Each structure stands twice: as structure tokens, then as C-alpha cells.
Amino acid sequence: MMNQFFLGTGMGISVLVLLVLYRVVFGPGVYNRIAALSAIGTKTLIILLIMGFVFQRVEMFVDISMVYALLNFIGCVAVAKYLEMES
Amino acid sequence: MSEIGTIVLSVIFILGGIFFFATATIGLLRFPDFFSRLHATGKGDTLAVLLCLIGLAIYEGISLTGLKIVFIAVFMALAQPTATHAISRAALRRGIQPWTKGEDKK
Numbered sequence: 001m002m003n004q005f006f007l008g009t010g011m012g013i014s015v016l017v018l019l020v021l022y023r024v025v026f027g028p029g030v031y032n033r034i035a036a037l038s039a040i041g042t043k044t045l046i047i048l049l050i051m052g053f054v055f056q057r058v059e060m061f062v063d064i065s066m067v068y069a070l071l072n073f074i075g076c077v078a079v080a081k082y083l084e085m086e087s
Numbered sequence: 088m089s090e091i092g093t094i095v096l097s098v099i100f101i102l103g104g105i106f107f108f109a110t111a112t113i114g115l116l117r118f119p120d121f122f123s124r125l126h127a128t129g130k131g132d133t134l135a136v137l138l139c140l141i142g143l144a145i146y147e148g149i150s151l152t153g154l155k156i157v158f159i160a161v162f163m164a165l166a167q168p169t170a171t172h173a174i175s176r177a178a179l180r181r182g183i184q185p186w187t188k189g190e191d192k193k
Contacts, residue, residue: 020116023116038174039132062152069166076173083177
């Protein structure tokens, strides 16, 4: 019962990731692409946790999800600082 | 709290998170300007991530894994507005003008 709910939730968020991917590929300018990549990173965090609940291995996937949140934040801030100092 | 109450509460939280993910995605795709797109996705994604993580932590229960999920929620509540602020400040200092009424989309 809850397994099907988690599967449907993950598939719904995956469809939203594909919609945001349009803004990454065709977005005008580099800033739109960074914003859309950050949005994809947050969605992927939730997808990883839901995968852990589906596979009954939450204690492993929660660590992966934590590292993914940290990497997403650091990458976003680093690219923003690089673009700010470039000119 | 009984077992079925926990499940119903977590399902309500996760469905609220999905709803705000959908609104943030629509705002990112449809708004006319970079700053308004960033506004939609920054606020909406922060709220959606918090709702989804709280729902998953309620479903997990009190354990080390649930504590880690709560830690991720606290970290995202701090990190996501910081990243959004960094991107918007970089764009403003590089000279991207905000959209006003009557201009074209860009």
C-alpha cells in the first residue's frame, strides 16, 4: 500500500524533473540554467530518499541524500561566485 | 498516535510537498524574467522540500534515520535561500536588469 504510494510519488517528481530540464537545455542565459539545475538538485534529494523507502534501505540512502544536499549547495554557491568575479 | 494516524499524516505532508513542487515548476517555466523565475523556484522548492522531508520523517518514526532526515530538513532550510540569494546577487552585479511591465520576455 505505502510502497505503491512512494512509487507514484517518485514518478511524479521525475516528471517534474523532466519539465525543469527544458529550462536547463533551452533557457536563455547561464543564470536561468543555474537556477533550474539547483531546482533539479532539490528534487533529486527527495527522489533519493523515496528510493530508500521503496527498497527498504533507508539507513543507506539517507547518507547519500545528505551528501547530495551538501554538494548541491556548494556547487551552486561556487558557480555564482565564479560568475560574479569573472567580469 | 496510532499507526494509521501516522501514515495519514505523512501522506498529507508528502502530497503538500508534491503540490508545491508542481507550482514551483510551473513558475520556473512560465514567468517572464530571470528574477521572477528565481523567486518562484526558490520559495516553492524550499517549502516543498521541507514538507516532503517532514512527511518522510514522520513515516520513519523516532530513530537515528529519522533524526538524520530532520537534520537534512534543517540544513535545506538554511542552504536553499542562501544559494538563491547568491545567484540573484551575482546576476544583479553582472548587470541583468529586472523585467518591467511592457517589455519583451528574456
